[in-house]
Amino acid sequence: LVSSGMVVLGTDADVEPMLARGLQAVPTVGGPLGRLLEGSLAAARAHAVAAGWHGGGFDAVLLMGSSAEESGAFARWWAAESLEELTLAIKPSGGALCAEMTLEEGTNPAAVLQGLRACGLMLRDWQVVQLGGGRAGSALRLVAWRLPRG
Numbered sequence: 001l002v003s004s005g006m007v008v009l010g011t012d013a014d015v016e017p018m019l020a021r022g023l024q025a026v027p028t029v030g031g032p033l034g035r036l037l038e039g040s041l042a043a044a045r046a047h048a049v050a051a052g053w054h055g056g057g058f059d060a061v062l063l064m065g066s067s068a069e070e071s072g073a074f075a076r077w078w079a080a081e082s083l084e085e086l087t088l089a090i091k092p093s094g095g096a097l098c099a100e101m102t103l104e105e106g107t108n109p110a111a112v113l114q115g116l117r118a119c120g121l122m123l124r125d126w127q128v129v130q131l132g133g134g135r136a137g138s139a140l141r142l143v144a145w146r147l148p149r150g
Contacts, residue, residue, distance in 0.1 A: 008023065008058060008059060008060045008061070008062060009024050009025065009026065009058040009060075009061045009062070009089055010023055010024065010025035010026075010061075010062045011025065011026055011027070011061065011062065011063050011086075014027075015027050024058075058089050058090060058091065058095060059095055059096070060090070060095065060096040060098055061086055061089050061090055061095075061097050061098070062098050062099075063077065063097065063098070063100075063101065077099075077101065078111065078112040078116060079115060080115065080118065080119060083116065083119040083121070087119055087120065087121065087146055090146045091146065093146065093148040094145060094146070095145070095146045096124075096143055096144065096145055096146070097116070097121060097142075097143070097144045098142070098143050099140070099141070099142050100139055100140070100141045101139060101140055102131060102137055102138070102139045103128070103137065103139060103140055105137070109126075109128055109140050112142075113126065113142075116142070116144050120146065120147050121144035121145065121146055121147070122144060122145045122146075122147050123142060123143075123144050124143045124144060124145055125142065125143045126140065126141065126142035126143070126144075127140075127142075128140055128141075129141060
């Protein structure tokens with residue numbers, strides 16, 4: 001995404017690899033996600049403006065992690081409170097939320113997708129995939145666009 005000229009914000013429990021590659025990223029540690037990201041997102045926006053970006057939001061926000069391993073921040077990242085904070089960072093029209101999250105046992109992907117729709121995001125693509133590398137469980141991958149309000 002970044003190599004195609006998009007302004008992207010990454011989120012993960014460990015953002016050091018992203019920062020080392022020169023990407024903008026904020027940590028998602030603890031919970032709920034919405035309250036903890038507020039200061040980090042404001043700082044990321046200020047950094048982007050200082051670097052010469054004057055858009056109304058990031059072209060894309062990447063959300064990666066494991067709801068099972070990061071239960072505080074990610075267990076319900078699709079809840080309204082968390083999504084409202086994330087959508088503040090996405091461009092008002094045409095910005096995207098891209099996510100790859102492991103699904104905690106018992107998490108219904110339909111609940112996640114409904115949460116996205118309720119927050120004004122239009123699903124472009126989604127799939128549930130089995131985890132690789134000898135890990136048990138599945139992950140939800142999705143791309144959702146932010147729809148203009150009004």
